[in-house]
Amino acid sequence: MHSPEAGPAGPATPARDRHLALGAMVACQVGLHGCMQGVRLAAPLNVLKLGHSAWSVGLVMTMFALFPALLALPAGRLADRRGYHLPVRIAAFCSLAGTLLAAAQQNRFTLCAAAALCGAGAGFGMIAIQRSASRLARSDTDRLRVFSWIALAPALAGLVGPLLAGVLVDRAGFSAAFLALALLPSATLLVAQAVPREAPRPAPAPGTRQASAWGLxxxxxxxxxxxxxxxxxxxxxxxxxxxxxxxxxxxxxxxxxxxxxxxxxxxxxxxxxxxxxxxxxxxxxxxxxxxxxxxxxxxxxxxxxxxxxxxxxxxxxxxxxxxxxxxxxxxxxxxxxxxxxxxxxxxxxxxxxxxxxxxxxxxxxxxxxxxxxxxxxxxxxxxxxxxxxxxxxxxxxxxx
CATH class of the missing domain: 1.20.1250.20 (MFS general substrate transporter like domains)
Structure with a gap:
């Protein structure tokens, strides 16, 4: 086994701080993933209410998967180079922008854009959170325990996001639902401050050829x-x-x-x-x-x-x-x-x-x-x- 690189809470960090950092990472992923799951429920319903066809619903749903796939490699490289906080801030701002755009104006274009932004935010943030979580572990067994806690986040998000969106769509309308979902990435921005900062990796020397991710x-x-x-x-x-x-x-x-x-x-x-x-x-x-x-x-x-x-x-x-x-x-x-x-x-x-x-x-x-x-x-x-x-x-x- 190779020992993890020093990260947001390295081996010398007290157990209490390590647990706090792990709890913050779980909460951050719930915020990003819950926002995406809520928009996944509300956006297709909004498309249908606007009178568009099932094809338009399929287009919106495709945006949730397409943009995380396109942005995955830049997200991974940024997390390796800059650690936890910058990628998670970018992810939270993407999700926040998506929900506010959908709340401000509801048409097929804005709902596709909201799906793309919220999907990108959830995917971008997930990579940074999972990478940094592994650096909390002190052993193989500890790493398995860390990822067991991290695995709770999507399950909790799948409950929180759709429930929040569904109740508000019925009681207050789509704009209110999207505005409420915007609170989740906003909470991520606040909770992320509980994760200790990681020293950025030195930039490669000018002219140095970066290894291809596909080489892995x-x-x-x-x-x-x-x-x-x-x-x-x-x-x-x-x-x-x-x-x-x-x-x-x-x-x-x-x-x-x-x-x-x-x-x-x-x-x-x-x-x-x-x-x-x-x-x-x-x-x-x-x-x-x-x-x-x-x-x-x-x-x-x-x-x-x-x-x-x-x-x-x-x-x-x-x-x-x-x-x-x-x-x-x-x-x-x-x-x-x-x-x-x-x-x-x-x-x-x-x-x-x-x-x-x-x-x-x-x-x-x-x-x-x-x-x-x-x-x-x-x-x-x-x-x-x-x-x-x-x-x-x-x-x-x-x-x-």
């Missing part, structure tokens, strides 16, 4: 972890996309499908809450391989069941496995990447995931329409099996 993919462990991260992300998308199709094929009604999705959400949230407490007792490599293998098995078994209760049990197991695997992925990716280039590695991961989010639904739709939802589950099971095999080749602290 020549490192086999980094390449494998980016693939594993993509497979896990794709499995979330497949489950959300293909489950309704499979349910209709099985004759399940909307209430039964809601039960299945609720089982997934409840299990995922529960395991994320318990994970930080159990991290010290878990082997990161065993956790990574085991969770991928379990997810592979669940996807293979899903289409074999016709009962809503059996499918809900599968969904709960899937929620547990995917809730466990995310902190292990993040901790391992940081461990196999040179410390001075961890922001770039996170950027490659972010770019891959957001590009997948923009493209994969079209592919899922083509496969589901032509050969059925069950095949989507089995293809995903095969990909997860490959991911499990890749995970077994990554040894502790391997960085080649």
């Amino acid at each position: 993919l020549r490192l086999a462990p980094v390449r494998r972890m980016v693939f594993i991260s993509w497979v896990v992300s794709a499995s979330w998308d497949v489950h959300g996309f293909a489950l309704p199709l499979l349910g209709v094929e099985r004759g399940l009604d909307a209430s039964a499908l809601a039960l299945v999705l609720a089982a997934y959400a409840a299990a995922s949230m529960t395991v994320r809450l318990l994970m930080p407490l159990a991290a010290a007792r878990l082997s990161r490599r065993t956790l990574l391989c085991g969770a991928l293998t379990l997810t592979c098995a669940v996807f293979a078994a899903y289409p074999l069941f016709h009962s809503a209760w059996a499918m809900a049990a599968c969904a709960a197991i899937l929620g547990i496995a995917l809730g466990l695997v995310q902190p292990a992925i993040m901790a391992t990716l940081h461990d196999v990447t040179p410390p001075e280039r961890q922001g770039e590695a996170l950027a490659l991961r972010s770019m891959t995931l957001h590009a997948s989010m923009a493209v994969m639904p079209l592919l899922f739709g083509a496969i589901g329409a032509s050969i059925g939802a069950a095949v989507l589950f089995w293809l995903m099971s095969f990909a997860l099996g490959l991911g499990s095999i890749q995970a077994r080749t990554i040894g502790p602290g391997q960085r080649i």
Whole structure:
């Protein structure tokens, strides 16, 4: 294992300050991600209320994934060079600008711009937050615990943002909802001050050629972890996309499908809450391989069941496995990447995931329409099996 580079709260920092910094990072990500999730709910509803077509809704939703993918590499390089505060300030101002623009004037153009800005803010900030969080860890076990806490942020944001937006859209209108969502990145700007500052990395000498971020993919462990991260992300998308199709094929009604999705959400949230407490007792490599293998098995078994209760049990197991695997992925990716280039590695991961989010639904739709939802589950099971095999080749602290 290589020890983390001194960061916003290095090994010599008292535990209390380290915990304060970690709590601030979780809160900052909740602010940015919650704002984006709230706009993801409000903007499409606003587009439909304005009388635009479903195509316009699709265009707005694409903006949330497109701009984080385009800005990921600059965000990663900036985080590596300047640390935590500047990237997070840029992220918060992007999200703030997006919500204020949508509140000021609501038309198709401004809502697309708001989606792009809020998506970019969430993606830009996430890279800096995850990179800096890894520098709070003093050991492999501690890094897994840190990322277990960080993994709570998207779950909390997915509750706070849409709930705030949905209630205010119904009671006070879209402008009020967007203005309320602007409070979340504003809070991020304030809370970020609790994170100790990191000394910026010296600028490269004039004429020095900067190494390409894509060169990181020549490192086999980094390449494998980016693939594993993509497979896990794709499995979330497949489950959300293909489950309704499979349910209709099985004759399940909307209430039964809601039960299945609720089982997934409840299990995922529960395991994320318990994970930080159990991290010290878990082997990161065993956790990574085991969770991928379990997810592979669940996807293979899903289409074999016709009962809503059996499918809900599968969904709960899937929620547990995917809730466990995310902190292990993040901790391992940081461990196999040179410390001075961890922001770039996170950027490659972010770019891959957001590009997948923009493209994969079209592919899922083509496969589901032509050969059925069950095949989507089995293809995903095969990909997860490959991911499990890749995970077994990554040894502790391997960085080649």
